[in-house]
Amino acid sequence: xxxxxxxxxxxxxxxxxxxxxxxxxxxxxxxxxxxxxxxxxxxxxxxxxxxxxxxxxxxxxxxxxxxxxxxxxxxxxxxxxxxxxxxxxxxxxxxxxxxxxxxxxxxxxxxxxxxxxxxxxxxxxxxxxxxxxxxxxxxxxxxxxxxxxxxxxxxxxxx
Numbered sequence: 647x648x649x650x651x652x653x654x655x656x657x658x659x660x661x662x663x664x665x666x667x668x669x670x671x672x673x674x675x676x677x678x679x680x681x682x683x684x685x686x687x688x689x690x691x692x693x694x695x696x697x698x699x700x701x702x703x704x705x706x707x708x709x710x711x712x713x714x715x716x717x718x719x720x721x722x723x724x725x726x727x728x729x730x731x732x733x734x735x736x737x738x739x740x741x742x743x744x745x746x747x748x749x750x751x752x753x754x755x756x757x758x759x760x761x762x763x764x765x766x767x768x769x770x771x772x773x774x775x776x777x778x779x780x781x782x783x784x785x786x787x788x789x790x791x792x793x794x795x796x797x798x799x800x801x802x803x804x805x
Contacts, residue, residue: 655723660703
């Protein structure tokens, strides 16, 4: 049986379901995530766009600049403006779902902490947490099954 997760915005206008576990989950401590969330970090579950089922409403896209120059689209509820997921680098086959918008946000833990060079000094990472000052080598860090899912989604997007 495939594990699913449901979530939505604060006002309930947009509801969604993840049709499987995410491929990988980041706890991002970059300054952009801090600024855009008004928090010390953002927890993003990376999942294929095709595995997100919108149950109610329709998020709208807000285009943002990004340090990479590739762009960053944030999908928000049109009513309460809560950010539900992002498309970093404008890759339509993958989304970075904001774990805090899940009905059970603590059901998905971060696999890695990234951009810890800009981590808020008073935030303490859990013992044994995989942490990277900037980013990491995906082939080394991602489970083989998750990496294969990502590659399949990427290939399907260009087919």
